[in-house]
Amino acid sequence: MNHDSPLSPLPLADTPCRVLTTRQLRERGVSAADADEHCRPGGPWQQVLPGVHLLHPGPPTAEERLLAVLLYAAQRGPSVPCQGGGERPAPEVMVTGFAALALHGLTAAPPLSALERIDVLVAATRRLRSAGFARVVRSAGLPVPEEITGLPVAPLPRALADAVAQLSDAASVRRLLACAVRDGHGAAGAVLAELERAGLTAEPQVADAVDVLLAEGRAVAERQLYAMVADHGLPDPVWNVDLRMPGGPHLGSVDAYWPEHSVALEIESVAPHRDDDLPDPAPDRTRAHLERLGITVVRCAPHTLHETPRDQAVVVRTALMAAADREPGAYVVVLPR
Structure with a gap:
């Protein structure tokens, strides 16, 4: 094919979802060859992750990056319709780590736009590698995800554990855990139980933060007791x-x-x-x-x-x-x- 010739239009004008997998494109009548041609340098599309295409030439939005990571992790698994058309992964995959904390609204977590990589939680049996801005986290037992902005997201205690596992600085761990409990995002007991399940409480930077976590949990419980009596x-x-x-x-x-x-x-x-x-x-x-x-x-x-x-x-x-x-x-x- 002559790369200087204009690309032929494809039957996707009625597709509101701008992030699609190769399989989804094929189901819409777009061959792999046509997809590759549209993703060549200077073309109207781009391949942002293996087998995942962004149907516009500009940088992906935070929401598009999240969806791309989830679709990448779920390419060989089931998917369900998403709002606005297209599909989203079934709960066998979910956002976790810092991206999940940002979606939960944790103020101590970096914003989605600042994250170089997005963590996605999958079953331990999955044969899937991290790629591009998708970082794969495996688990022998998957929690029940919460739906935030229409996407499956790990519960806050699990997301915290997956984020803390990447930190080596005790001050950062203390700030993250204290914020989660103090601002009412998670119960201290549930957070500590998840850290213990992940084997993180033996790590020096986490052990140093446990007392802060428990103190924040205690203070929150006391405030809730005062409110209960008054209310x-x-x-x-x-x-x-x-x-x-x-x-x-x-x-x-x-x-x-x-x-x-x-x-x-x-x-x-x-x-x-x-x-x-x-x-x-x-x-x-x-x-x-x-x-x-x-x-x-x-x-x-x-x-x-x-x-x-x-x-x-x-x-x-x-x-x-x-x-x-x-x-x-x-x-x-x-x-x-």
Whole structure:
């Protein structure tokens, strides 16, 4: 074919999706030879990844890069229709790493336009190599993706783990993890569990950030507890106190205490227990000791304060109302923690 001759028009005028695979082009009546001719230097198209074509000559937008990476990873897998025409990959592939964090809205993550490569998560059994701006991440077990802007995206804890795995700087890891929890993108326990699953907590730059992660998770849970009490009309407790017997030993520390009702509330630890660890018996000892003194102890997980604060408020209100039907609890000294 004479490369100086004008290219013949192709039957794609009614295709809103401007990123298509070779197979998708073939299904639309465009042969591989015609596609190659349109992608030659100076042509109206370009091949941005192996087997993936951009149907205009300019640089791809961030959305086009995302779709191109997903289509590249799913070329031999199933696909489903996408908004505006064309197809998008089925959930067997999903965006992960820094690109996924940007899609989740994490302010500490670089914007999509600044990323040289986009991570795509696939099954460990896939025979697929990284290419161009597509970086392949394999996993023996794929999470259920979330749909953001019509594309499959890894849940935030998994996306964080895949991003952190690429970092060697402890300050960067701390900033990323703290931002995710502080801004409400993910629960500290879920994030830490995913880091442990990926074997990252043994890495020095991650181990250094775990305390920051847990502190942020604790602070978030406390703020959610304050909001639960205020939003659901519960009586004000005394906050963050130590309980002691008059002139006697320390009984335990609690996050909220209603002295007139003898009801205490503890936020459970945000750190999950590793399989090789024994559960910390201290909270159970505190609860048993206080309940022997007639003090009801309500324990709540941080995720319940975030996900179902109304249900948690009902539990606390029930405990407060039940105080009228039981013997008064022992007198204890309440001290600031």
